Amino acid sequence: MTKPPNHQTTKQLIPRLAQKEILSYAGGKMGVSAVPGSGKTHVLSALAARLVDEAIDDDQEVLIVTLVNSAVGNFASRIAIFLTRERGLLPRFGYRVRTLHGLAHDIVRERPGLVGLADDFQIVDEREARQILEDAVWAWLHTHPDALLDFLTADEFSEGMLRRIRDRDWPELAIEIAAAFIKRAKDLQLGPEYLLASLQEYPDDLPLARMGAEIYLDYQRGLAYRGGVDFDDLIRLALRALELDPDFCARLRHRWPYILEDEAQDSSQLQEEILRRLVGPDGNWVRVGDPNQAIYETFTTADPRFLREFLNQPDVKSITMPDSGRSQPSIIALANYLVDWTVNEHPSEIARNAFRQQHIQPTLPGDPQPNPPDNPAAVRLVARKFTPDAEIKAVVDSLARWLPEHPDSTVAVLVPRNKRGFEVTRALKAAGIDYVELLRSTTSTREVAGVLANVLRALADPGSSKKLAAAFRAWRRADRDDPELAERTANLAKLLSRCPRVEDYLWPRLDRDWLAHVGAGLAPDHVGAGLAPDHVGAGLAPAHVGAGLAPAHVGAGLAPDHAGAGLAPDQTGDREGSPLLAEFRDLMRRWQEAVVLPIDQLILTLAQDLFHEATDLALAHKLAVALRAASDDHPDWRLPELVEELATIARNQRRFLGFDEEDTGFDPDQHRGQVVVATMHKAKGLEWDRVYLMSVNNYDFPSALPHDNYIAEKWFVRDNLNLVEEALAQLNILTNGEAGNYTEGEATLRARHDYTAERLRLLYVGITRARKELIITWNTGRPKNPAQPAVPFIALHTWWEGKTG
């Protein structure tokens, strides 16, 4: 059903020419190649809003598929702004923004029975999946102790070195190989049984494929035992469900008559297949991406060629969005030069294909989203040879100078790896510089679970003053942002941890109120004096000790916490702390009385007192529900086991929670005056006034040259083989069924070139995050095998010096 057009929907966007063309989309297939900062998210949101307003019925949705969780929130809120017809209606209707995983989950959750899953099937997250995988790998290694010998370099190793390889390095590599192998096999929709059968028939020995397939079989059994699926299964099963039931697929097609796909350059084979099925032969599909920003290819089937091929299809309307108002012209020039140099001059011929030769065009005068003014001086490529520590110091010093003068500006430090990011955050913390970490998962899930776990631990061991102190700290966690309050909380927690008899604090008898004495600044002889040494550790009179007592019970009369030292007079005079301790006592008493409630009700009771933010309360509610399910499954579990489960659940469910800032959309503008530390991958789609790019050396950005080192080529493996890639090559051979095509080493070489190309695009992504200022540095890495500046860095530096004199 088509509704009358509404021309007001794009009122917040004054579109450029290419944008206008996109916004006039009426149906069919359209491909958009967009440069960084061209406003593709903005225009895609406006298009989605227009379609919601004009082209769909109430039981339909415009489906927007994007790459990462952080983009989901961004899209959703932008679309909401553009929508004009929500007045008086239920809001947030008519569109659905999903990552591929989220979409797969929606599909599978709708018909779990179709693919053999129960209603309440569990999704095993990366961490638990990793544990299952590690178990499978170790089991395999135990039964194949000599598997390594085939690949070990001929170097002489000392006994100790050999042991290290066998016990640590080889297992780590084996896990990497297995993880990549299983992921690829799932992408190819191949089960372990099929692969093992194929190996039987294959004329040559493919040891890495055999290893991968055997571990894969064990891994799948591990998942099945837990009644779960991993994220890769979820996607595979979503496609399976669409294949199995055409009626189901048709219903979803009706529901999602328009599919808009962002970041299509990182689309994987399965994603393309799922979306192709949902679109159908004559459906409406808009794919937007930038082939020059494809940075998720390693170990996946993602490939920018899917987008390129789509753009070239005859039935696809192809549009380019070349204008970008994000960066100042000098930064644009640098990014464009990187593309030109790579395409024309990169020393590796293969790497020259890394980019599509597509220039970013600054906006024309009068553009509503103009570029910042040109400022060549704000682009600095620091050629100085830094050690890793010195590089961090230089960046931190620079920030310390710059931040006070730019309290309203945004700044990011972008690094190639998480590990480097943590080193930077440590240095920032030491320098007293305010920062936000955008490295791994954000912390709210962990924090909520952590706070609850601390309180539950205190409830599980109610006589422990140390756990009581930890619960107090958890309750007062907001104090840590204020040095004065933080100190007071620390002191009070310390005081609590020395409370000799917790019952005298929490449930005092008339003459034994520990808090009353503490509050009075007294150090009474009976408060804090603890027990006489001979009584400590034995609740029974001597005659009973040893008379039929199990060893575990000797000493149980008094936990070690009770034998704490007395209070020093100077710690007891905190009259401001006393009301806090009194308040905490009331809370603990209430919580202790609630301890007999089922776990979900206990957690909800705690949450009401511990959390105030909507996200935290929502998360606590979810944790309550999840722990209740765990408790039902394990009726013998008590608080200690449930506390442990709490931690596991918090890890497991994170991906779909939508409770972290990462999930709701990270907005750099919300962090003015703070330093955002992120990986270059996580920075995709974001922009800052000033950007530091660190570690641009030939280890993190190799160029397929002889002197380059590759993280994937392990020092103990012969012939610099990249065993992960060799394993995947063997898997491909097996899949294609072409006997004799495997040649050892070819995959390793190919991987070098692919990696080189991907890292070039990563550098391009990093550069194009900067609006006004860009600083690029490099470091020498480990002294044992010092790194050089990355070849593209040298090229950019040389060009920039020549250009700016």
Added chain:
Amino acid sequence: MPVPDPETLIHVPHTGNHTIFLEGPAGAGKTTLAVQRLRHLLSAGVPGENILVWVPQRTLAGPYYQALRTPDLPGGALVDVVTIGGLARRMVDLFWPLIAEQAGFDPTRPPTFLTLETAQYYMARVVEPALRSGAFDGVTIAPNRLVSQIIDNLNKAAVVGFPVDEIAQRLKEAWAGESSRLRIFDQAQACALRFRQTCLQHNLLDFSLQIEVFVHHLWPLPLCRYYLLGRYRHLIVDNVEEDVPVAHDLLWQWLPECDSALVVYDRDAGYRVFLGADPDGGYALRDACHQHVSLEDCLVASPDVQALAVETVRSSSAGLTLRPRDAPTESVKGNPRAALEFATWRYHPQMLDWVADEISRLVVHEGVPPGEIAVLAPFLGDALRFSLTEKLKRHGIPVRAHRPSRALREEPAVRCLLTLAAIAHPAWGRCPSRFDVAYALQQAIHELDLVRAQLLTDIVYHVQDGAPALRSFDPLIPEMQQRITYLLGGRYEELRRWLEAYAAQPPVELDHFFSRLFGEVLSQPGFGFHHNLEAGEAAAKLIESARKFRQTVGRTIPEVTGAEGEENSGGAGGNSGNLWGRLGQEYVDMVERGVLAAQYVPSWQISEEAVFLAPAYTFLTANRPVDIQFWINAGSQGWWRRINQPLTHPYVLSRSWPRNALWTESDEMEAQQTTLCRLVLGLLRRCRKRLYLGLSEIGEQGYEELHGPLPVAIQRVLRANPND
């Protein structure tokens, strides 16, 4: 024949086979008329024992019981109000010697009627070995749900009227998914047959056997039929759309034989399809009645609410052809927007806060009595119930929540009693954890806090030779005694001595043990249940549950479990001591595994003074209109989607499902749409003034749930009725 005026049908003659089929929407006054008919019959001198009021489930009998309790009725009005299950059981009990043998039982022994929970007990004994041998490995499902679905299949076979050995075949014929499931259906069938065999061997009659014996053996028996038809000359059959096919079969034969009958059909209901209800079969009874009366108007809902109901149903049923009698017929005169308030929140707890705030505002500022507000969700988990109840309590709003299936083990008082039972029965070899003991002591001893309870437990509780034991308080060092306090130590000592004295004697029946422990110790001053009425109530339920378990299972346990001892129906000592020991353990096992649930938790009822918090279907079957309804979790798929039950299927195992037809996606969609329409209509016809719709983008489970079918339907209504 002219259609009589509704009022006149109350007074139709009570001789000469006057049968009337009364249909209409909910809230039209049908049950009121039926109750008046009942009163009229009694007032006209019809003996109460000649009247049978027939309802599909006991909760729907409320208005009749209420009428029968009024003082102005003639004395001795012993009207029977039954369900088909109750009638079957009564008849089986009465005519047992006549049909036991032909039904496959041992006629020399009396029948043992199983409750749902004791049936679950016996079924669990069948299923567990199957599970251990690798059955059901293709489905991920908790054993309790496995058990209940197999029982459900047996019941469906009985109430629909097909042979019990056809269950798997019917399910397989309709299955369109992965072929691995076919094997699972066979395994479930095998368990059902083994269970049936156990029942026949031990004269156990679960619900399915009660129905089958009644329908296949008793009803055809002239003596039984003469008894029933001769005694009950007047039938009042309410909510016939919610009854099962075999009930309709009986009525087909009964209606021509009675003096008078009033058969009441609620036009847009049929909520018990999952329990075998057959609205089509119920409607077909129209042809068995001489007169038809149709009421068209809902007298409860305001015109605005009616408009909202009708428009929402119309928008939910887009593309679906509702049967004429299911489609709302009333003309829309109101403004649906005027009857609707809605709010969308990001997170679920924010939505709950809004609900609590709005209710508080309604009660405080608009003077709405709390009893006129119902908060409804498709599913009501404990966390949601607890959360909302607490929020309302904080506003000072009384709330009564319905807990559909709370297991006994979740009651703290029950857990306390079970822990103490384990300590009192060292021969069981069940050693509670230190946490359980500390919690039990905290519960059992008045004023004993958790810190001291743990301290005390750490010192006195130990496991010796695989058995739990408590040490005396007296020999503790004075320091420890002081910490615990002499007062609390004295109470502990009293409890310990009681347990010790009990353990020194042969064990008694577990329900007697609980009863004594409660009466002699825990309810006494100084002990935890003395002032705790809730604990006392839970204890009473546990005692009742244990007693029923003993009475049922005690008769068969030596045969079924291989326990030593002879059959026993009472008394203690000697072999029976072993029996009670074994039986007690079995019972505690079942409670701890959550098999024994729900049945003994206080039966719910809607309070006039409290906000009613319940699953939507519970509210429907309670059949009590309110002024204001809150529908929370409105985006949930639960408003239309049935719970995926891998071993059973309510539609495929119904009478109307054609054999050999596949259950497809479009069947599922049609069923879902019909479900949603019925639910919306049923709820709104029980809502007088206003509906509040609460949505959260992120649902209770942490997944996005904004785009469910209900908000989509509501959105259409809103769009069609723009704001002024």
